[in-house]
Amino acid sequence: MTMPAATLLKQAAAALLAPLTGVGEAELAARLECPPDETLGDLSLPCFALAKTLRRAPAAIASELAAQVNGQEEACAAEAAGGEADPAPPIRWRAEAAGGFLNLRAAGRGWIEALLRQAESPALGRLEDGAGKRVVIDYSSPNIAKPMSVGHLRSTVIGRALANLHRTAGWDVQTVNHLGDWGTQFGKLIAATKRWGSREAIEADPIGESLRLYVRFHEEAERDPALVDEGRAWFLRLEQGDAEARELWAFFIRESLKEFQRIYGRLGVEFDHLLGESFYNDKMEAAAQRLREAGLLEESDGALVVRLDEQGMPPCLVFKSDGSTIYGTRDLATALYRREAMGGDKLLYVVGAEQTLHFRQVFAVLEKLDPTWEQVEKVHVPFGLMRIEGRKMSTRRGKVVFLDEVLDEAVRRALAVIEAKTPDLPDKEAVAEAVGIGAIVFGDLRSRRMLEIDFSLEEMVSLDGETGPYVQYTYARACSLLRRAAEAGTGSGAERGDASGLEALGSPAARACLLKLDAYGEAIRGALREHEPSVLARYLLELAKAFNRFYNSGRILGADGGGETAAKLRLTAACAAVLSHGLGLLGLSAPSRI
Numbered sequence: 001m002t003m004p005a006a007t008l009l010k011q012a013a014a015a016l017l018a019p020l021t022g023v024g025e026a027e028l029a030a031r032l033e034c035p036p037d038e039t040l041g042d043l044s045l046p047c048f049a050l051a052k053t054l055r056r057a058p059a060a061i062a063s064e065l066a067a068q069v070n071g072q073e074e075a076c077a078a079e080a081a082g083g084e085a086d087p088a089p090p091i092r093w094r095a096e097a098a099g100g101f102l103n104l105r106a107a108g109r110g111w112i113e114a115l116l117r118q119a120e121s122p123a124l125g126r127l128e129d130g131a132g133k134r135v136v137i138d139y140s141s142p143n144i145a146k147p148m149s150v151g152h153l154r155s156t157v158i159g160r161a162l163a164n165l166h167r168t169a170g171w172d173v174q175t176v177n178h179l180g181d182w183g184t185q186f187g188k189l190i191a192a193t194k195r196w197g198s199r200e201a202i203e204a205d206p207i208g209e210s211l212r213l214y215v216r217f218h219e220e221a222e223r224d225p226a227l228v229d230e231g232r233a234w235f236l237r238l239e240q241g242d243a244e245a246r247e248l249w250a251f252f253i254r255e256s257l258k259e260f261q262r263i264y265g266r267l268g269v270e271f272d273h274l275l276g277e278s279f280y281n282d283k284m285e286a287a288a289q290r291l292r293e294a295g296l297l298e299e300s301d302g303a304l305v306v307r308l309d310e311q312g313m314p315p316c317l318v319f320k321s322d323g324s325t326i327y328g329t330r331d332l333a334t335a336l337y338r339r340e341a342m343g344g345d346k347l348l349y350v351v352g353a354e355q356t357l358h359f360r361q362v363f364a365v366l367e368k369l370d371p372t373w374e375q376v377e378k379v380h381v382p383f384g385l386m387r388i389e390g391r392k393m394s395t396r397r398g399k400v401v402f403l404d405e406v407l408d409e410a411v412r413r414a415l416a417v418i419e420a421k422t423p424d425l426p427d428k429e430a431v432a433e434a435v436g437i438g439a440i441v442f443g444d445l446r447s448r449r450m451l452e453i454d455f456s457l458e459e460m461v462s463l464d465g466e467t468g469p470y471v472q473y474t475y476a477r478a479c480s481l482l483r484r485a486a487e488a489g490t491g492s493g494a495e496r497g498d499a500s501g502l503e504a505l506g507s508p509a510a511r512a513c514l515l516k517l518d519a520y521g522e523a524i525r526g527a528l529r530e531h532e533p534s535v536l537a538r539y540l541l542e543l544a545k546a547f548n549r550f551y552n553s554g555r556i557l558g559a560d561g562g563g564e565t566a567a568k569l570r571l572t573a574a575c576a577a578v579l580s581h582g583l584g585l586l587g588l589s590a591p592s593r594i
């Protein structure tokens with residue numbers, strides 16, 4: 001079971017209007033809008049597009065449709081009155097014309113029951129858009145022996161959310177960490193380690209020590225050019241499979257991965273495949289051979305390139321003049337591998353905006369090589385810069401702010417917020433970790449990804465405002481209400497079956513919650529369509545806001561002790577279910593107590 005293509009209410013309204021307008025249901029569902037003001041109704045159909053076929057003014061069409069809908073509904077209501085209580089009553093409507101718009105409001109309790117069931121279903125959040133298709137998602141992809149930058153953090157957070165979104169939409173998702181584990185810098189690092197370094201020092205602080213060795217190498221190489229040759233010689237040995245060089249290289253990878261793993265662990269990120277750039281070393285020649293056979297490789301100043309003049313781009317470098325391959329060569333081999341060996345129907349690359357030209361070139365070369373590549377959806381998902389507390393994290397110079405420290409700081413601040421709010425909370429440290437990390441993850445995802453972010457920890461760990469902790473806190477609040485109800489013995493299974501209270505959920509605040517719940521599938525779909533997790537993040541903020549408004553709009557426990565309380569608790573549970581599911585898709589955990 002999966003969720004419908006549009007919201008449930010739009011589907012129902014489209015089914016109602018299709019025979020009256022002669023327009024197909026899918027088309028109608030797409031045309032239906034949410035009115036700008038909730039007092040106008042739940043849905044609105046602009047009748048302007050109908051004017052041509054029905055040959056009447058939009059306003060006349062709207063009022064005729066309104067009369068038809070209301071007439072039909074009265075007939076149905078009379079018919080239903082005599083019948084038994086239906087376990088799933090149909091959705092009823094009240095219609096009103098306003099200018100060229102037909103406004104519809106769901107009536108009775110059928111729609112309430114249907115919307116609650118949708119949120120209670122095990123199919124919550126599940127779509128079938130991607131059924132039978134495989135997507136390969138490249139994200140995080142940090143460089144060995146270098147600190148993970150904020151850019152890598154963004155890639156990790158956005159990429160993981162996109163992976164979850166694809167998975168819930170039915171895609172077969174394969175995630176890859178394309179580690180930067182190859183390049184001439186490893187020759188330098190080996191040379192520096194041999195001269196000044198030690199394994200113990202590297203094991204104690206792998207990335208810090210690598211960085212120090214790296215910096216020292218560059219400093220001393222300025223005075224002693226022989227060092228450069230030494231680094232080059234070590235890289236050559238590495239390329240030729242020299243045992244000592246290989247062993248040291250593998251050691252660097254192992255040690256760096258330990259550090260990366262710590263961050264992944266805290267973020268709760270996993271990968272299906274850890275395939276670094278070096279994995280493609282023995283696959284590049286075959287890729288180049290295919291370019292050669294297709295007549296695409298051309299000489300340019302001793303180098304071999306693929307010209308991309310018609311595409312309006314500079315040529316894509318494949319072999320440098322010394323015959324060595326580069327980052328782009330590896331990405332060509334990688335793309336071929338992901339399509340052919342991994343069976344990818346869609347390839348996603350979550351990489352900073354500064355690599356836009358690189359990916360455009362790689363994609364263009366693939367299409368020149370083989371036109372069937374045009375049918376493979378290849379998407380570079382770029383993102384903008386993120387500054388944390390005004391600091392830009394750079395890896396080159398000595399001044400580096402490590403990601404770990406940023407996460408620690410967020411957790412510390414979250415703990416302070418919790419101490420102030422609920423000092424008796426059990427398991428405070430674990431909750432602070434969830435909230436602190438959640439603050440960073442949500443802060444990264446809440447704005448459109450291309451926007452630059454100036455990240456303020458103070459703002460992001462706050463329990464109110466547009467923050468992850470606000471959504472988490474709202475969820476915990478709903479959980480606490482449900483716990484209190486359970487303790488008091490209200491809202492039990494028997495009462496939940498009591499339909500009489502459902503009408504209480506027609507109040508404006510409850511209605512707004514129900515409509516938001518119904519929009520969950522559209523939020524997921526929108527986020528996927530634009531490869532933009534912020535669409536889901538904004539949705540969750542709106543749902544949290546709607547729930548809090550409902551929560552504050554009148555008594556829930558002991559509202560009437562019976563049907564009304566049960567119905568309100570049912571809505572609370574439905575909101576909680578969507579909040580935690582949505583937070584999970586974005587990669588946040590949802591503690592049930594904060």
Ligand code: ARG
Pocket residue numbers: 138141142143178179180331334349351
């Ligand atoms: N390691 C690269 C960097 O830090 C990112 C790799 C992205 N993935 C790729 N297939 N090129 O810039």
